[in-house]
Amino acid sequence: MPDKIRKTILITxxxxxxxEGMARQFAAKGRNLALCARRTDRLDKLKEELESTYPDCKVSVRALDVNDxxxxxxxxxxxxxxxxxxxxIIVNAGMGKGASLGTGYFHANVQTAQTNFxxxxxxxEAALEIFREQNDGHLVTISSISALRGMPRAMTVYAATKAGLLSLTEGIRADLIRSGLPIKTSAILPGFIRSEINEKVKNTPFMVDTETGCKALVKAIEKExxxxYVPGWPWALIGFLMKRLPLKMVMKLG
Known part of the structure; x- marks a missing residue:
């Protein structure tokens, strides 16, 4: 566990x-929060809730479409x-629209590609400009267990973007190591955590509720x-197997 407490956390x-779930968990730990998203009405409600529940927690919100x-x-x-x-800074904003390539859903697939990568x-880029100026910081990217292999149907482009993000994060880390800068990076690969992006997906094995999943996310992030893989069980084992199993077996997760 790092000695330093990251007091102020930005979440997209x-x-x-x-x-939203991570914001609640970090607020409970007494952290200050910089929260941004497109839906400011929901952000305002969240800010009011968190500051009421945790008076020592400063919360600031701003409207942001990450595609701008x-x-x-x-x-x-x-x-x-x-x-x-x-x-x-936690790079979390993302989406999961899409369909099999060649079936007339390029508009959805490209939107996911643009938003997620x-x-x-x-x-x-924006985070690292700030961290380089500060000579300190912790960059967290929220990838996915699907980043480990290609996935079918609606998951095809989503998985590809998360694989790209995973590689990008490692490349950033390599660059920082070479530069000797004391900036940390963490790539987090959630398994199946219930959220709005997957609320219509039914009968998914190992799915955990949002609160349980976000507690596990924050616990993992705090270790830097x-x-x-989050939750660690069973996703660390599944991740190990996904890298080695035949594609026909892996694609059953998609």
Whole structure:
């Protein structure tokens, strides 16, 4: 466990799902929160709830569509100016639209590709500008267990974007090691955690509820690992097997 407590945490996509759940868990630990998402009405309600429940927790919210890349840089800098320091930035905003390629759903597939990878790149760029200036910080990217192999149907593009994000995070880490900068990176690979992105998916094995999943996410993030499967059981084992099993067996998870 790192000695340093990351007091101020920025989370994108914080108005619902895993982002909202992580915000609640970090607030319970007394952290200050910089929360952004497209749906400001939900952010405002979350801010009111958290500050009422945890009076010592400062919460600031801003509207942000992560596909507006210029605005990503602006919002991150505004939070930095407000708090003075951003200790941890969690690149969480994402989506899961899509269908099998060649079936007329390019509009949905490209939207997922842009949001989950290109917009994540913008968030990583903006975060690292701040961390390089501070000479400190913890960059967290929320990838997915699906990043380990190609997936069928609606998961095809989603899995590809999460694989790209996983590789991007490792590349950033390699660059930071070479530069000798004391900036940490963590790639988190959630298994099946119930959220709005998968609420219509039924009969999924090993699915945990949002609160349980977010508690596990925060516990993993606090350890600042290079990479972590969440929840650890059974996803560390499943991840090990996914890398080695024939594709016909792996695709049954999609």
């Amino acid at each position: 996509g914080a108005s619902s799902g895993l982002g 890349h210029a605005r990503v840089f602006e919002v991150f800098k505004e939070f930095k100016a407000e708090f003075g320091l951003l200790d941890r 290109v917009a994540a790149l913008a968030q990583c 690992p290079v990479q972590a």
